[in-house]
Amino acid sequence: MRTLSRRTWLKSLSGAAAAASVTTSREADLLAQTPAQQPSSGALPLTEFQPKSMLVVPETRVERAKFPVIDVHTHLTFRARGVAGVSHGEAMRAIATPDELLPIMDRRNVQTMVNLTGGVGSGLKETVGRLQQPHPGRFVVFTEPSWDRLLEPGFPRWQADELARAKEAGAKGVKVLKTLGLYLREQITTGPLVKIDDPRFDPMWEACGALGLPVAIHVSDPEAFFLPIDRFNERYEELHAHPDWSFHGKDFPSNAELMAARDRVLARHPKTTFIGLHVGHGAENLAAVSQALDRFANFHVEIGARVGELGRQPRTSRKFFEKYQDRILFGTDAVPRGTQTPQQIFGDDLYTIYFRFLETEDEYFDYAPAPVPPQGRWRIYGLGLPDGILRKVYNENAKRLLRLQGPAVPR
């Protein structure tokens, strides 16, 4: 970890030679800006508003995580074919090669990336051969359910047995996308939505427990995505840019109904380990996430793409990390390229933001490498977690749940 003055940091960001001769950080900030267009009417379109903070506070650049990191939520491969939000077939699409990923991982002290969307059948074998097998300990691969085969006779038993074959092929867990609950329908892409707690999946959940495959599950989405896209919606800009992310109206269940269905699954399969992605699908409401953690011993959470939420409630978050330090896993939801969401772009910048959030007490900084905060117009505050919690969140909790080999975290 090294501390930079605001001016040095700014220079390193913009490479602005002009900034070297100025005397105050505020002047440097102003110089770094391109000349602003003056609004003619006094009204400034929201999309053009990019206010620069005038706060003069310490800025810490955390080059490397304090302990080796297991990033349990990344997407390095995807199924090649999707129809109306449901993956079809076994063909895969790889997003990046290990050669592109490993140097960044080494620079940032990321020991392992867990590729959740590792595919099924022959596609899974291909992913394991591409990532996990040639680089043991650096990449881990999860498999996925084959929702596209739901209508085939004997699906419930077949899917459960298929997970045993996936484990044999190298899968270390099962990823369930929000497809379940929000996209999968009775005729796969048409008909009524299939419920998260549909009994046809009970053999699958049970098999996960019996096989020791943790389930990384994404249920629902930010509650704002279920509300009208209007001036009261705190995710207005994001939803305006991606109206297809909205689950308001139509035949979508409410966020509360989705959570209740999830809870029935957690209750029905106590021997199955569930990792609730994106802070257990409730980063804006840590009281509700805490209730689920208190109620279900088989439930854990991961923080991917939610430092924007955790970091705007630093006191509540800090208590949450203290209380549930054995049940929180580090993840980023990183995608190496081709994503429209800056908060998920794999790279040096993404990791330094997460590390700064967890390790420092810096104030009011960006939660994503983007000119405008992409998940809502606010900034975040670091938690300054102690070493004991960092060790668990960065590494030990994931290692235990995913049953990974590997060196002990340095003391």
Ligand SMILES: [Zn+2]
């Ligand atoms: Zn994800």
